[in-house]
Amino acid sequence: MLAGGAFGGNRGLRPVPPEKGVFPLDHTHECDLEKKEYINCLKSSGYQSERCRGFSKLYLECRIQRNLMAKQDLSEFGFGKEYGMGAS
Secondary structure, three states: OOOOOOOOOOOOOOOOOOOOOOOOOOOOOOOHHHHHHHHHHHHHOOOOHHHHHHHHHHHHHHHHHOOOOOOOOHHHHOOOOOOOOOOO
16 A cells, blocks of 8 residues: 555645534434425436525525534525525
8 A cells, every 4th residue: 555545644734624524414304304305306307406506505504504604695605586495
């Protein structure tokens, strides 16, 4: 095995954290319904994500309401007023 381990080891580079930080996984499945609706929409639309933006917004709102990610204005994710609750 090469020195440094399987994942490259220490090459003198400092790790960079993700821009938004780490957020908790949904271990208690609080947002499973929203996630499943979004995934089903993706599958039925041939993975055309634009058609499923409403479901994506509902999923993000669920995560924010349950403190599974930081509270943030959804306009920062590209959602304007045209993507109200339940829009798809």
